[in-house]
Amino acid sequence: MCKSAKEAVIQSNIIRLYAQFLLETDNQPLAAKALLDENEALVLSAKYAPIIAIYQSLQAKANWELGQQEKAYQQALAVSQSPAAANALEALIRANKVLFDYHSSRGNSKAALEAYIKYAEADKAYLDEVKTKTLAFQLAQHQSLEQQNKISLLDEQNKLLKVQQQLDQAQAFNNRLLIAVLFCIALGLGTWAWHSWQSQKRLRQLAEFDNLTGLFSRGHFTQVSLSAVEYAKTLNAPISCILLDVDKFKQINDSLGHATGDWALKEVARICKEQVREYEIFGRIGGEEFCLLLPECDLKHATELANAMCQALRGVDTSASGHAFVLTASFGVTDNTRAGYSLDKLMAQADKAMYSAKTQGRNQVQCYSTSQSVPSTPQETV
Structure with missing residues (x-):
């Protein structure tokens, strides 16, 4: 219809x-x-x-x-x-x-x-x-x-109802306002806390990790390694140290540019890190120097690991950098049976062994022996 x-x-x-x-x-x-x-x-x-x-x-x-x-x-x-x-x-x-x-x-x-x-x-x-x-x-x-007989009473009731409605409306408005204020405060505190956490996280990361390679920085590497050496000493457990230096890195930087040098450092870090176990400590301690501390690892196994890294670097295809060049490194190895439970001695002996590898032709692994010594004036091309 x-x-x-x-x-x-x-x-x-x-x-x-x-x-x-x-x-x-x-x-x-x-x-x-x-x-x-x-x-x-x-x-x-x-x-x-x-x-x-x-x-x-x-x-x-x-x-x-x-x-x-x-x-x-x-x-x-x-x-x-x-x-x-x-x-x-x-x-x-x-x-x-x-x-x-x-x-x-x-x-x-x-x-x-x-x-x-x-x-x-x-x-x-x-x-x-x-x-x-x-x-x-x-x-x-x-x-x-x-x-007829209650009109005045009804008028009063209407007035009371209007007042009550106004009070209800005022109360509802105040409640909504309070909720909005509390929400803004909570949001502000949450935002501040999040930004503060992000800043602290960023600062901690900058302090603990090398920005280019993502490995431990020298300071953080030293701090973690000292604890690892002390723990190994308490357990009388083996601990080894590998120190490696990229061969002729200055020539790569000077002839091919710093961007290629940065690529080489990141590639060395990536390839070596693939050989490292989760609990082993790996850090960049200098421009082209890297150090690896190996808890629960004796000299034999540390040498095998260094040789595996050396061989892996030898086979790197550098064309991804935009240039064709040879990427190798020299490795020095020592352990607690030679240096004792001292991080300074472990790194010093590994450094001497690494310089021995440099002087004997680079692109190789050398274990520390008492006959090795550090050259008084290292060549810039090492």
Whole structure:
């Protein structure tokens, strides 16, 4: 009948109510979506903004329950931003609930909180509206029964109700303001703590790790190694030291550029690190010098490891740097049976053995012996 009479507003409201029943009472989101989509053009043609807002909020909820989250989000966002929704609180409630669920599912806590606050405000306003209408209806009934003899009393009651409503509104506003202030404080503290943690982490990393190779810096290497040597001494366990120096590194820097030199250092660190076990201590202690401390490792196994590293470097394809050159290193090895449990002596003996490898032709491994000595003036090309 409404259709034949061209009462689009009434017809739209009937469709909206039936779709709401299917969605929220009968739990049939698919049927509700089909009904809503089928009659969307009719509802829009009615040009009655509050019903359109409610209609679109039902579409958003139906799409959300059917798993069409992005479409539901767009529809809910449109409803929440529509000026007409201010006159359709149930549309705001439904739309902001979809927005809250959407942001929560994506871990966007800030946007979820904002949506929830709007949802709570709309829900309270809606309940207040229902409450006000109910009270008004009850008062009207009461007035019809006792209008003549209780009119003054009803006036007083109305005044009290208005005052109570104002107090409720003021209390609600204060509560929302308090929540907003607490949230801002918590957000500010959280942001400060996060930035502080990031800064401390960055400073610690700069202090403990070499920026180019990612290995331990000399200071951190020394600190960790001293603890490892002391622990090995307590257990009377073997501990070895390997010191390596990139051959002719100054020539690489001078002839091919510092970028190629940096590439070479990173490649040496990467290849040698592949041979190192997790608990072994590896650091860059100078420009092209690296040191490796090996707990629970005797001289034989340390020498085998140094030879494996030397061979791996010998086979490096340097074309990735943009230049073809030979990348090798000289290795010096010693252990606690020769240096005792002293980090300084272990590194000094490994350094002497490494210089012995340099003087004997580079690209090799030498173990420390008492006959080795450090050259008084090392060549710049080493």
